[in-house]
Amino acid sequence: MKRIVCVIAIGCLMLCLTECGTPASSKPEKEYSMETMREEVYGVDSLVKLADGTEVTAICFDNAATTPAFKDVNEEVVEKLDTYAYVGQGKGQKSAAVTEFYEEARQTVLDFVHADPELYTAFFCSNTTDGLNKLSSALVTDENDMVLSSRMEHYANDLPWRNRGNTIYAEVDENGRLRLDEMERLLDKYPVKYVSITAASNVTGYVNDVHTLARMAHEHDALIIVDGAQIVPHRAFSMMGNTPEENIDFFVFSSHKMYAPYGGGAVVGLKSELDSHIPEFYGAGIVQEVYDEEETYLSAPSLYEAGSLNYSGIVAMVKAIEILEKTGYDSIQEHEQILLRKAIDGLLAIDGVTVYGDTENISDKIGIITFNIDGVNYTDVASGLADTAGIDVGKGTFGAQPYVFRLLGLPNTVEEEEGSASTPGMVRVSLGVYNTEEEIDVLLSTVRGIAEQ
Numbered sequence: 378m379k380r381i382v383c384v385i386a387i388g389c390l391m392l393c394l395t396e397c398g399t400p401a402s403s404k405p406e407k408e409y410s411m412e413t414m415r416e417e418v419y420g421v422d423s424l425v426k427l428a429d430g431t432e433v434t435a436i437c438f439d440n441a442a443t444t445p446a447f448k449d450v451n452e453e454v455v456e457k458l459d460t461y462a463y464v465g466q467g468k469g470q471k472s473a474a475v476t477e478f479y480e481e482a483r484q485t486v487l488d489f490v491h492a493d494p495e496l497y498t499a500f501f502c503s504n505t506t507d508g509l510n511k512l513s514s515a516l517v518t519d520e521n522d523m524v525l526s527s528r529m530e531h532y533a534n535d536l537p538w539r540n541r542g543n544t545i546y547a548e549v550d551e552n553g554r555l556r557l558d559e560m561e562r563l564l565d566k567y568p569v570k571y572v573s574i575t576a577a578s579n580v581t582g583y584v585n586d587v588h589t590l591a592r593m594a595h596e597h598d599a600l601i602i603v604d605g606a607q608i609v610p611h612r613a614f615s616m617m618g619n620t621p622e623e624n625i626d627f628f629v630f631s632s633h634k635m636y637a638p639y640g641g642g643a644v645v646g647l648k649s650e651l652d653s654h655i656p657e658f659y660g661a662g663i664v665q666e667v668y669d670e671e672e673t674y675l676s677a678p679s680l681y682e683a684g685s686l687n688y689s690g691i692v693a694m695v696k697a698i699e700i701l702e703k704t705g706y707d708s709i710q711e712h713e714q715i716l717l718r719k720a721i722d723g724l725l726a727i728d729g730v731t732v733y734g735d736t737e738n739i740s741d742k743i744g745i746i747t748f749n750i751d752g753v754n755y756t757d758v759a760s761g762l763a764d765t766a767g768i769d770v771g772k773g774t775f776g777a778q779p780y781v782f783r784l785l786g787l788p789n790t791v792e793e794e795e796g797s798a799s800t801p802g803m804v805r806v807s808l809g810v811y812n813t814e815e816e817i818d819v820l821l822s823t824v825r826g827i828a829e830q
Protein backbone atom coordinates (compact mmCIF):
# COMPACT_ATOMS: atom_id res chain seq x y z
CA MET A 378 0.00 0.00 0.00
CA LYS A 379 1.56 3.32 -1.06
CA ARG A 380 0.61 6.78 0.06
CA ILE A 381 2.49 9.95 -0.81
CA VAL A 382 2.71 12.66 1.82
CA CYS A 383 3.93 16.17 1.28
CA VAL A 384 6.58 17.08 3.81
CA ILE A 385 7.69 20.62 4.47
CA ALA A 386 11.21 19.44 5.17
CA ILE A 387 12.94 22.39 3.61
CA GLY A 388 11.37 24.94 5.92
CA CYS A 389 12.47 22.93 8.99
CA LEU A 390 15.90 22.53 7.51
CA MET A 391 16.42 26.23 6.94
CA LEU A 392 15.37 26.88 10.52
CA CYS A 393 17.92 24.39 11.77
CA LEU A 394 20.63 25.90 9.63
CA THR A 395 20.20 29.39 10.97
CA GLU A 396 20.58 27.93 14.43
CA CYS A 397 23.49 25.63 13.64
CA GLY A 398 25.39 27.91 11.29
CA THR A 399 27.38 26.61 8.31
CA PRO A 400 31.10 26.72 7.55
CA ALA A 401 31.88 29.88 5.60
CA SER A 402 33.68 30.01 2.27
CA SER A 403 35.93 33.00 1.67
CA LYS A 404 37.41 32.10 -1.72
CA PRO A 405 37.63 34.93 -4.25
CA GLU A 406 35.44 34.54 -7.33
CA LYS A 407 37.40 33.15 -10.27
CA GLU A 408 36.70 34.08 -13.86
CA TYR A 409 36.72 31.56 -16.72
CA SER A 410 37.04 32.15 -20.46
CA MET A 411 37.58 30.21 -23.67
CA GLU A 412 41.09 31.69 -23.97
CA THR A 413 42.24 29.87 -20.84
CA MET A 414 39.99 26.81 -21.04
CA ARG A 415 42.81 24.47 -21.98
CA GLU A 416 44.55 25.19 -18.70
CA GLU A 417 41.40 24.30 -16.81
CA VAL A 418 41.26 20.69 -17.99
CA TYR A 419 43.21 17.67 -16.73
CA GLY A 420 45.20 15.58 -19.15
CA VAL A 421 45.58 17.90 -22.14
CA ASP A 422 49.36 17.52 -21.95
CA SER A 423 49.42 13.80 -21.18
CA LEU A 424 51.86 11.81 -23.25
CA VAL A 425 50.86 8.56 -24.91
CA LYS A 426 52.99 5.96 -26.67
CA LEU A 427 52.44 5.42 -30.41
CA ALA A 428 52.78 2.05 -32.15
CA ASP A 429 56.41 2.86 -33.08
CA GLY A 430 57.28 3.60 -29.44
CA THR A 431 57.55 7.38 -29.73
CA GLU A 432 55.61 9.56 -27.35
CA VAL A 433 53.21 12.33 -28.33
CA THR A 434 50.71 14.54 -26.55
CA ALA A 435 47.37 12.77 -26.51
CA ILE A 436 44.52 14.35 -28.44
CA CYS A 437 41.04 13.65 -27.16
CA PHE A 438 38.22 13.84 -29.67
CA ASP A 439 35.86 11.54 -27.79
CA ASN A 440 34.16 14.16 -25.65
CA ALA A 441 30.66 12.97 -26.54
CA ALA A 442 31.43 9.74 -24.66
CA THR A 443 32.86 11.51 -21.64
CA THR A 444 34.81 14.68 -21.05
CA PRO A 445 38.05 15.02 -19.11
CA ALA A 446 37.65 16.71 -15.73
CA PHE A 447 37.95 20.39 -14.95
CA LYS A 448 40.76 20.84 -12.42
CA ASP A 449 38.62 23.15 -10.31
CA VAL A 450 35.89 20.52 -10.16
CA ASN A 451 38.33 18.14 -8.56
CA GLU A 452 39.64 20.80 -6.18
CA GLU A 453 36.12 21.67 -5.15
CA VAL A 454 35.35 18.02 -4.39
CA VAL A 455 38.47 17.70 -2.25
CA GLU A 456 37.74 20.95 -0.45
CA LYS A 457 34.13 20.12 0.23
CA LEU A 458 35.11 16.79 1.78
CA ASP A 459 35.94 18.85 4.87
CA THR A 460 32.24 19.32 5.46
CA TYR A 461 31.17 15.88 4.28
CA ALA A 462 28.81 14.09 6.64
CA TYR A 463 25.75 11.92 6.50
CA VAL A 464 22.46 13.64 5.90
CA GLY A 465 19.25 12.45 7.42
CA GLN A 466 19.62 11.09 10.92
CA GLY A 467 22.57 13.42 11.62
CA LYS A 468 22.02 16.50 13.75
CA GLY A 469 25.57 17.86 13.62
CA GLN A 470 26.71 21.06 11.94
CA LYS A 471 28.36 19.21 9.09
CA SER A 472 25.27 17.19 8.42
CA ALA A 473 23.30 20.44 8.35
CA ALA A 474 25.85 21.99 5.99
CA VAL A 475 25.58 19.05 3.62
CA THR A 476 21.79 19.16 3.73
CA GLU A 477 21.90 22.87 2.95
CA PHE A 478 24.35 22.23 0.16
CA TYR A 479 21.99 19.67 -1.43
CA GLU A 480 19.15 22.17 -1.40
CA GLU A 481 21.38 24.86 -2.91
CA ALA A 482 22.57 22.35 -5.50
CA ARG A 483 18.95 21.64 -6.49
CA GLN A 484 18.45 25.36 -6.93
CA THR A 485 21.66 25.59 -9.00
CA VAL A 486 20.35 22.83 -11.28
CA LEU A 487 16.97 24.56 -11.64
CA ASP A 488 18.67 27.87 -12.43
CA PHE A 489 20.99 26.13 -14.88
CA VAL A 490 18.02 25.14 -17.05
CA HIS A 491 15.95 28.24 -16.22
CA ALA A 492 13.28 26.18 -14.51
CA ASP A 493 10.65 28.07 -12.54
CA PRO A 494 10.93 26.66 -8.98
CA GLU A 495 7.20 27.12 -8.54
CA LEU A 496 6.61 24.52 -11.24
CA TYR A 497 9.69 22.32 -11.24
CA THR A 498 11.92 20.40 -8.88
CA ALA A 499 15.23 18.62 -9.47
CA PHE A 500 16.24 15.21 -8.21
CA PHE A 501 19.73 13.76 -8.35
CA CYS A 502 20.63 10.59 -10.19
CA SER A 503 23.85 8.98 -11.34
CA ASN A 504 23.64 9.70 -15.07
CA THR A 505 21.18 10.22 -17.92
CA THR A 506 20.49 6.50 -18.27
CA ASP A 507 19.65 6.26 -14.59
CA GLY A 508 17.51 9.41 -14.71
CA LEU A 509 15.54 8.27 -17.74
CA ASN A 510 14.99 4.84 -16.22
CA LYS A 511 13.72 6.36 -12.97
CA LEU A 512 11.49 8.73 -14.87
CA SER A 513 10.06 6.13 -17.23
CA SER A 514 9.53 3.69 -14.34
CA ALA A 515 7.36 6.34 -12.69
CA LEU A 516 5.57 7.87 -15.67
CA VAL A 517 4.70 4.71 -17.58
CA THR A 518 2.08 2.97 -15.48
CA ASP A 519 0.64 0.61 -18.08
CA GLU A 520 2.31 -1.31 -20.91
CA ASN A 521 -0.20 0.28 -23.28
CA ASP A 522 0.91 3.82 -22.40
CA MET A 523 2.07 5.30 -25.69
CA VAL A 524 5.46 6.95 -25.90
CA LEU A 525 6.61 8.78 -29.01
CA SER A 526 10.36 8.81 -29.45
CA SER A 527 12.56 9.01 -32.53
CA ARG A 528 15.05 6.99 -34.53
CA MET A 529 17.85 9.36 -33.59
CA GLU A 530 17.91 8.47 -29.89
CA HIS A 531 20.67 7.02 -27.77
CA TYR A 532 19.65 3.69 -26.20
CA ALA A 533 19.28 5.55 -22.89
CA ASN A 534 16.27 7.36 -24.32
CA ASP A 535 14.90 4.40 -26.22
CA LEU A 536 15.15 1.20 -24.20
CA PRO A 537 13.64 2.49 -20.92
CA TRP A 538 10.48 3.48 -22.85
CA ARG A 539 10.50 0.52 -25.25
CA ASN A 540 10.63 -1.91 -22.34
CA ARG A 541 7.93 -0.26 -20.28
CA GLY A 542 5.39 1.28 -22.62
CA ASN A 543 4.10 1.05 -26.16
CA THR A 544 6.79 3.05 -27.92
CA ILE A 545 6.59 4.39 -31.45
CA TYR A 546 9.31 6.23 -33.33
CA ALA A 547 9.43 9.19 -35.68
CA GLU A 548 11.78 8.78 -38.62
CA VAL A 549 14.66 11.04 -39.63
CA ASP A 550 15.09 12.66 -43.06
CA GLU A 551 17.81 11.90 -45.62
CA ASN A 552 20.25 14.18 -43.76
CA GLY A 553 19.44 12.53 -40.45
CA ARG A 554 17.40 15.40 -39.01
CA LEU A 555 14.28 14.57 -37.02
CA ARG A 556 11.14 14.78 -39.19
CA LEU A 557 8.72 17.12 -37.46
CA ASP A 558 6.01 16.17 -39.97
CA GLU A 559 6.36 12.57 -38.76
CA MET A 560 6.10 13.68 -35.15
CA GLU A 561 2.92 15.56 -35.99
CA ARG A 562 1.48 12.65 -37.96
CA LEU A 563 2.12 10.18 -35.14
CA LEU A 564 0.74 12.56 -32.53
CA ASP A 565 -2.41 12.99 -34.64
CA LYS A 566 -2.80 9.27 -35.18
CA TYR A 567 -2.06 7.77 -31.76
CA PRO A 568 -3.06 8.60 -28.17
CA VAL A 569 0.51 9.50 -27.19
CA LYS A 570 1.07 10.12 -23.47
CA TYR A 571 4.74 11.02 -23.56
CA VAL A 572 7.13 12.39 -26.15
CA SER A 573 10.76 11.64 -25.35
CA ILE A 574 13.38 13.29 -27.52
CA THR A 575 17.04 14.13 -27.38
CA ALA A 576 18.06 17.78 -27.20
CA ALA A 577 21.15 16.99 -29.30
CA SER A 578 22.28 13.89 -31.15
CA ASN A 579 25.42 12.08 -30.07
CA VAL A 580 25.91 10.86 -33.68
CA THR A 581 25.33 13.88 -35.92
CA GLY A 582 25.27 16.65 -33.33
CA TYR A 583 21.91 17.97 -34.53
CA VAL A 584 20.12 20.11 -31.99
CA ASN A 585 16.38 19.47 -31.97
CA ASP A 586 13.86 22.26 -31.67
CA VAL A 587 12.48 20.86 -28.45
CA HIS A 588 10.27 23.86 -27.69
CA THR A 589 8.37 23.40 -30.94
CA LEU A 590 8.14 19.70 -30.11
CA ALA A 591 6.84 20.64 -26.64
CA ARG A 592 4.09 22.72 -28.22
CA MET A 593 3.18 19.85 -30.55
CA ALA A 594 3.14 17.38 -27.65
CA HIS A 595 1.03 19.65 -25.43
CA GLU A 596 -1.47 20.32 -28.22
CA HIS A 597 -2.02 16.55 -28.18
CA ASP A 598 -2.20 16.33 -24.37
CA ALA A 599 1.17 14.61 -24.15
CA LEU A 600 4.08 15.50 -21.86
CA ILE A 601 7.60 15.98 -23.16
CA ILE A 602 10.82 14.52 -21.77
CA VAL A 603 14.14 15.79 -23.11
CA ASP A 604 17.40 13.84 -23.01
CA GLY A 605 19.93 16.55 -22.22
CA ALA A 606 23.08 14.39 -22.13
CA GLN A 607 24.68 15.98 -25.17
CA ILE A 608 23.38 19.52 -24.96
CA VAL A 609 24.72 20.49 -21.52
CA PRO A 610 28.42 20.72 -22.43
CA HIS A 611 27.68 22.69 -25.58
CA ARG A 612 24.68 24.98 -25.32
CA ALA A 613 22.54 26.75 -22.76
CA PHE A 614 19.21 25.04 -22.18
CA SER A 615 15.93 26.44 -20.96
CA MET A 616 12.91 24.54 -19.70
CA MET A 617 10.84 27.62 -20.43
CA GLY A 618 9.61 28.30 -23.96
CA ASN A 619 8.18 31.49 -25.40
CA THR A 620 4.75 30.41 -24.21
CA PRO A 621 3.74 27.94 -21.46
CA GLU A 622 2.81 25.41 -24.18
CA GLU A 623 6.46 25.40 -25.23
CA ASN A 624 7.80 24.58 -21.78
CA ILE A 625 9.69 21.32 -21.37
CA ASP A 626 8.20 18.99 -18.75
CA PHE A 627 11.26 16.88 -17.91
CA PHE A 628 14.97 17.25 -18.62
CA VAL A 629 17.73 14.75 -17.79
CA PHE A 630 21.51 15.09 -17.92
CA SER A 631 24.80 13.57 -16.75
CA SER A 632 27.69 15.58 -15.37
CA HIS A 633 30.48 13.33 -16.62
CA LYS A 634 29.77 14.79 -20.08
CA MET A 635 30.32 18.29 -18.69
CA TYR A 636 33.82 17.94 -17.24
CA ALA A 637 32.67 16.58 -13.89
CA PRO A 638 33.23 12.87 -13.38
CA TYR A 639 32.21 11.39 -9.99
CA GLY A 640 28.86 10.04 -11.20
CA GLY A 641 26.53 13.00 -10.91
CA GLY A 642 23.35 13.64 -12.86
CA ALA A 643 19.99 15.26 -12.44
CA VAL A 644 16.40 15.19 -13.58
CA VAL A 645 14.41 18.41 -13.66
CA GLY A 646 10.69 17.85 -13.83
CA LEU A 647 7.23 19.14 -13.14
CA LYS A 648 6.57 18.81 -9.43
CA SER A 649 2.90 18.04 -9.96
CA GLU A 650 3.67 15.11 -12.26
CA LEU A 651 6.54 13.74 -10.19
CA ASP A 652 4.36 13.83 -7.09
CA SER A 653 1.59 11.88 -8.73
CA HIS A 654 3.81 8.92 -9.64
CA ILE A 655 6.19 6.58 -7.81
CA PRO A 656 9.39 5.28 -9.42
CA GLU A 657 10.32 1.59 -9.18
CA PHE A 658 13.16 2.27 -6.78
CA TYR A 659 12.48 1.67 -3.13
CA GLY A 660 14.41 2.17 0.07
CA ALA A 661 15.26 4.71 2.74
CA GLY A 662 15.06 8.39 1.94
CA ILE A 663 11.80 8.19 0.02
CA VAL A 664 9.49 7.17 2.87
CA GLN A 665 8.19 8.96 5.90
CA GLU A 666 6.67 6.08 7.86
CA VAL A 667 6.89 2.34 7.32
CA TYR A 668 4.27 0.42 9.27
CA ASP A 669 3.83 -3.32 9.27
CA GLU A 670 1.19 -3.18 6.62
CA GLU A 671 1.78 0.05 4.69
CA GLU A 672 4.17 2.90 4.15
CA THR A 673 3.87 6.61 3.43
CA TYR A 674 6.02 8.18 0.77
CA LEU A 675 7.64 11.59 0.67
CA SER A 676 6.99 13.95 -2.22
CA ALA A 677 9.46 14.78 -5.01
CA PRO A 678 12.39 15.25 -5.11
CA SER A 679 12.97 12.87 -2.14
CA LEU A 680 10.55 10.34 -3.62
CA TYR A 681 13.00 9.81 -6.49
CA GLU A 682 16.16 9.58 -4.39
CA ALA A 683 16.10 6.18 -2.71
CA GLY A 684 19.34 5.49 -0.83
CA SER A 685 22.21 7.81 -0.03
CA LEU A 686 23.03 10.64 -2.39
CA ASN A 687 26.33 10.91 -4.23
CA TYR A 688 27.86 13.90 -2.43
CA SER A 689 31.03 14.18 -4.58
CA GLY A 690 29.01 13.78 -7.76
CA ILE A 691 26.71 16.62 -6.80
CA VAL A 692 29.59 18.88 -5.70
CA ALA A 693 31.32 18.21 -9.02
CA MET A 694 28.16 18.90 -11.02
CA VAL A 695 27.53 22.22 -9.30
CA LYS A 696 31.11 23.36 -9.89
CA ALA A 697 31.02 22.31 -13.56
CA ILE A 698 27.81 24.27 -14.06
CA GLU A 699 29.49 27.34 -12.58
CA ILE A 700 32.56 26.98 -14.82
CA LEU A 701 30.57 26.42 -18.02
CA GLU A 702 28.24 29.32 -17.28
CA LYS A 703 31.10 31.67 -16.44
CA THR A 704 32.92 30.62 -19.61
CA GLY A 705 29.75 31.46 -21.51
CA TYR A 706 27.83 29.12 -23.78
CA ASP A 707 27.94 31.69 -26.61
CA SER A 708 31.74 31.62 -26.57
CA ILE A 709 31.75 27.83 -26.34
CA GLN A 710 29.44 27.57 -29.34
CA GLU A 711 31.45 30.10 -31.36
CA HIS A 712 34.71 28.23 -30.78
CA GLU A 713 33.09 24.91 -31.55
CA GLN A 714 31.55 26.10 -34.82
CA ILE A 715 35.00 27.21 -36.04
CA LEU A 716 36.51 23.80 -35.25
CA LEU A 717 33.50 21.99 -36.68
CA ARG A 718 33.66 23.87 -39.99
CA LYS A 719 37.39 23.30 -40.28
CA ALA A 720 37.11 19.58 -39.50
CA ILE A 721 34.18 18.98 -41.87
CA ASP A 722 35.75 20.89 -44.76
CA GLY A 723 39.09 19.20 -44.18
CA LEU A 724 37.55 15.73 -44.09
CA LEU A 725 35.45 16.36 -47.20
CA ALA A 726 38.61 17.35 -49.06
CA ILE A 727 40.15 13.91 -48.47
CA ASP A 728 39.50 11.35 -51.22
CA GLY A 729 37.40 8.43 -50.01
CA VAL A 730 36.01 10.14 -46.89
CA THR A 731 32.24 10.27 -46.32
CA VAL A 732 30.96 12.66 -43.65
CA TYR A 733 27.46 11.86 -42.37
CA GLY A 734 24.63 14.32 -42.01
CA ASP A 735 24.39 17.86 -43.34
CA THR A 736 27.88 19.21 -44.01
CA GLU A 737 26.77 22.62 -45.31
CA ASN A 738 24.33 23.97 -42.78
CA ILE A 739 25.95 23.27 -39.44
CA SER A 740 24.48 26.02 -37.27
CA ASP A 741 22.10 23.50 -35.68
CA LYS A 742 24.93 21.14 -34.77
CA ILE A 743 27.03 20.76 -31.65
CA GLY A 744 30.65 19.72 -32.16
CA ILE A 745 30.20 16.18 -33.44
CA ILE A 746 31.31 14.77 -36.80
CA THR A 747 30.89 11.19 -37.95
CA PHE A 748 32.69 9.79 -40.97
CA ASN A 749 34.06 6.72 -42.71
CA ILE A 750 36.92 6.09 -45.12
CA ASP A 751 36.08 3.93 -48.17
CA GLY A 752 37.53 0.47 -47.91
CA VAL A 753 38.85 0.90 -44.35
CA ASN A 754 36.92 -0.55 -41.42
CA TYR A 755 35.97 2.11 -38.85
CA THR A 756 37.81 0.16 -36.14
CA ASP A 757 41.00 0.28 -38.19
CA VAL A 758 40.55 4.01 -38.74
CA ALA A 759 40.19 4.57 -34.99
CA SER A 760 43.20 2.34 -34.27
CA GLY A 761 45.20 4.12 -36.98
CA LEU A 762 44.45 7.52 -35.43
CA ALA A 763 45.52 6.28 -32.00
CA ASP A 764 48.58 4.32 -33.18
CA THR A 765 50.04 6.99 -35.43
CA ALA A 766 49.01 10.26 -33.74
CA GLY A 767 47.69 9.50 -30.24
CA ILE A 768 44.19 10.61 -31.24
CA ASP A 769 41.26 9.22 -29.30
CA VAL A 770 37.97 9.09 -31.25
CA GLY A 771 34.70 7.19 -30.89
CA LYS A 772 33.91 4.26 -33.17
CA GLY A 773 30.99 1.92 -33.83
CA THR A 774 27.33 2.74 -33.37
CA PHE A 775 27.64 4.94 -30.24
CA GLY A 776 24.67 3.39 -28.44
CA ALA A 777 22.45 4.50 -31.30
CA GLN A 778 22.35 1.65 -33.82
CA PRO A 779 18.92 2.52 -35.32
CA TYR A 780 20.18 6.00 -36.16
CA VAL A 781 23.66 4.97 -37.35
CA PHE A 782 22.19 2.31 -39.66
CA ARG A 783 19.80 4.86 -41.15
CA LEU A 784 22.65 7.28 -41.79
CA LEU A 785 24.60 4.46 -43.42
CA GLY A 786 21.58 3.66 -45.59
CA LEU A 787 21.29 0.16 -44.10
CA PRO A 788 18.19 -1.69 -42.94
CA ASN A 789 18.10 -2.11 -39.18
CA THR A 790 16.13 -5.31 -38.80
CA VAL A 791 17.03 -8.59 -37.13
CA GLU A 792 16.65 -10.59 -40.38
CA GLU A 793 18.91 -8.27 -42.36
CA GLU A 794 21.56 -8.24 -39.66
CA GLU A 795 21.74 -12.04 -39.15
CA GLY A 796 24.88 -13.62 -40.54
CA SER A 797 26.74 -10.37 -41.23
CA ALA A 798 30.41 -10.51 -40.32
CA SER A 799 30.61 -7.41 -38.14
CA THR A 800 28.30 -4.60 -37.12
CA PRO A 801 28.61 -1.64 -39.48
CA GLY A 802 29.62 1.61 -37.85
CA MET A 803 31.39 4.96 -38.12
CA VAL A 804 34.18 7.02 -36.66
CA ARG A 805 33.14 9.91 -34.44
CA VAL A 806 35.08 13.07 -33.65
CA SER A 807 33.48 14.98 -30.80
CA LEU A 808 34.80 18.28 -29.56
CA GLY A 809 35.38 19.72 -26.12
CA VAL A 810 35.96 23.28 -24.92
CA TYR A 811 39.72 22.68 -24.77
CA ASN A 812 40.25 21.34 -28.31
CA THR A 813 42.25 23.49 -30.73
CA GLU A 814 42.56 24.16 -34.46
CA GLU A 815 46.06 22.65 -34.30
CA GLU A 816 44.55 19.40 -33.04
CA ILE A 817 42.12 19.43 -35.98
CA ASP A 818 45.15 19.84 -38.30
CA VAL A 819 46.76 16.74 -36.79
CA LEU A 820 43.48 14.84 -37.18
CA LEU A 821 43.14 15.81 -40.83
CA SER A 822 46.70 14.93 -41.78
CA THR A 823 46.40 11.58 -39.98
CA VAL A 824 43.08 10.75 -41.66
CA ARG A 825 44.64 11.68 -45.00
CA GLY A 826 47.54 9.32 -44.27
CA ILE A 827 45.15 6.45 -43.48
CA ALA A 828 43.01 7.15 -46.56
CA GLU A 829 46.05 7.17 -48.85
CA GLN A 830 47.49 3.88 -47.61
Ligand SMILES: Cc1ncc(COP(=O)(O)O)c(C=O)c1O
Pocket residue numbers: 441442504505506507531533534575577578579604606607631633776
Ligand atom coordinates in the same frame (compact mmCIF):
# COMPACT_ATOMS: atom_id res chain seq x y z
C1 LIG B 1 22.27 11.50 -26.34
C2 LIG B 1 22.67 10.66 -25.19
N1 LIG B 1 21.76 10.31 -24.28
C3 LIG B 1 22.07 9.57 -23.21
C4 LIG B 1 23.34 9.10 -23.02
C5 LIG B 1 23.63 8.25 -21.82
O1 LIG B 1 24.43 8.97 -20.94
P1 LIG B 1 25.02 8.26 -19.66
O2 LIG B 1 25.95 7.21 -20.14
O3 LIG B 1 25.73 9.37 -18.95
O4 LIG B 1 23.90 7.72 -18.91
C6 LIG B 1 24.33 9.41 -23.94
C7 LIG B 1 25.70 8.89 -23.78
O5 LIG B 1 26.53 8.97 -24.63
C8 LIG B 1 24.00 10.22 -25.05
O6 LIG B 1 24.91 10.57 -25.94
